[in-house]
Amino acid sequence: MKDYILKNGKVYNSQSRCFEKQNIVVSRGKIAAMAAGIEKEGITEIDLEGMILSPGLIDMHTHIYPLCGSSEDTLPMIDGEAHMFQNGVTTAVDAGSCGCKDFFDFKDRFIDKSKLRILAFINIAHGGMVSLASELEPQNFYVETAAAIAKEIKEVVGVKTAHYHVGKPFDEEHPAWASVDAAVRAGELAGKPVMADVQPYLPGRSYEELILRRLRPGDIHTHVYAQQFHILNEKNEIQEFMLEARKRGTLFDLGHGAGSFWFRNAIPAYEQGFYPDTLSTDLYLHNVNGPAYGLLNVMSKYLNIGMPLEEVLYRTTARPAEIIGHPELGKLEVGMDADISVLKVKEGNFGFADSGNARMQGKQMLECMLTIRAGEFVYNPMAYGMPDWKNAPESYRIAPGVIEL
Numbered sequence: 001m002k003d004y005i006l007k008n009g010k011v012y013n014s015q016s017r018c019f020e021k022q023n024i025v026v027s028r029g030k031i032a033a034m035a036a037g038i039e040k041e042g043i044t045e046i047d048l049e050g051m052i053l054s055p056g057l058i059d060m061h062t063h064i065y066p067l068c069g070s071s072e073d074t075l076p077m078i079d080g081e082a083h084m085f086q087n088g089v090t091t092a093v094d095a096g097s098c099g100c101k102d103f104f105d106f107k108d109r110f111i112d113k114s115k116l117r118i119l120a121f122i123n124i125a126h127g128g129m130v131s132l133a134s135e136l137e138p139q140n141f142y143v144e145t146a147a148a149i150a151k152e153i154k155e156v157v158g159v160k161t162a163h164y165h166v167g168k169p170f171d172e173e174h175p176a177w178a179s180v181d182a183a184v185r186a187g188e189l190a191g192k193p194v195m196a197d198v199q200p201y202l203p204g205r206s207y208e209e210l211i212l213r214r215l216r217p218g219d220i221h222t223h224v225y226a227q228q229f230h231i232l233n234e235k236n237e238i239q240e241f242m243l244e245a246r247k248r249g250t251l252f253d254l255g256h257g258a259g260s261f262w263f264r265n266a267i268p269a270y271e272q273g274f275y276p277d278t279l280s281t282d283l284y285l286h287n288v289n290g291p292a293y294g295l296l297n298v299m300s301k302y303l304n305i306g307m308p309l310e311e312v313l314y315r316t317t318a319r320p321a322e323i324i325g326h327p328e329l330g331k332l333e334v335g336m337d338a339d340i341s342v343l344k345v346k347e348g349n350f351g352f353a354d355s356g357n358a359r360m361q362g363k364q365m366l367e368c369m370l371t372i373r374a375g376e377f378v379y380n381p382m383a384y385g386m387p388d389w390k391n392a393p394e395s396y397r398i399a400p401g402v403i404e405l
Helices: 080-087 103-111 132-136 143-152 178-190 207-214 240-248 263-271 295-305 309-314 318-323
Strands: 003-007 010-013 018-021 023-027 030-035 044-047 052-055 057-062 089-095 117-123 156-162 194-197 220-222 251-253 340-353 359-373 376-379
Touching (some): 052 309, 080 359, 089 340, 117 143, 178 194, 207 240, 295 309, 295 340, 295 359
Parallel strands (some): 003 044, 057 089
Antiparallel strands (some): 010 018
């Protein structure tokens, strides 16, 4: 479909965080016009009455290097297009699946060829999550090489550290902060942020030190509502060091994952005004069928926790776009790629699970009705823009390869 107009939907303005009644004209993959009541003759009309039109959603924490997961020493990952488009995601940020050893294979075979826009944090460990053992040894932290790739390759948005020395005592060869310090050095050399997935271990490695002293302003701690982070005190109040860290510029990503989102942390934090900067899935094979499922499920959880839809969308559009240094991706404007998520808020009785197998009852669920990437309908369960089969063109009735005598 070359040119079309999306009519009668509520368009989300991520800059003002409000909805506007607008029509959107798409031509040759770009947004050609946006205005209330605008019409365009001679092109396909798509009636989206009752739907929400958002900038294409951004999932800032995913694992989508499909070759990663072939042995017990790898994190089993997913195919990006298969799981992102059905959740309205047009930009997926891979969070450290590859280090410098495999990054160019990832780029050549997937990033450069996918319809899904794929950006990435490069893992400070040479083997990345293709070889989880490589994340445990400081000699595998290739600071200069990771920094050079992050600086030169436009799809690399930062540096990731994860899984370093989990469950083992620290020693001279394995300093407590080796991976974080290496990632920060690489981030400084590249001029890009760090995303940290770090288990607190005492003595030697506390959560407070991570977010108050080791990470820089603009760096990201992911999995903020996981059970191992004592973000609440004994009175179930937000710890003062959390507020101090936010004030100094530490950013907090949800990063749901299989084990990193607990209602007992997230809901009290929300009720006290401590919100995540970004909502993301940490999607990989072991959580795609629960408890993360996909970005819309994570967004729906926050919708039912009480976050207004405008704020839920902000944390999956403009805010992650700003954090990763691509503000153009989080908004709808004339001249930009037509990356658009068409969503519906379903009303009813729904259940939501966290990582501890606890349940939250909800009344609303977000559903993707159409995903548009660079003007193309890449997920279209409602068959928008297609003719009724009875009125389809003559070519519809001819089987390919059949010669009529």
